[in-house]
Amino acid sequence: MRVIKRKTLREFYSKHPTAKVPLECWFAEAKMAKWAKPSDIKGKYRSADFLKGNRVVFDIKGNDYRLVVKIAYKPGIIFIRFVGTHKEYDRINAETI
DSSP states (O other): OEEEOHHHHHHHHHHOGGGHHHHHHHHHHHHHOOOOSHHHHHHHOTTOEEETTTEEEEEETTTTEEEEEEEETTTTEEEEEEEEEHHHHTTSOTTTO
């Protein structure tokens, strides 16, 4: 998969150093993945939540952080839409961000 906006991850973990390793691990796994449908993701990430508009919410570092992505399955592109603390996540609408 091609991941768009890795810079968003870097900016986040520069402020939250404990997120660096889990986000970099997620990035490496996502980059190597061949997700064609939501069930492909669910097989690896049991706690992932699927929203309308092909958005997926990943729990990062034991649910300390949330990562929202939008996936274009056919061309294999992941767009990072949001990364933040659980508290910050509660203040957004993950279906529209």
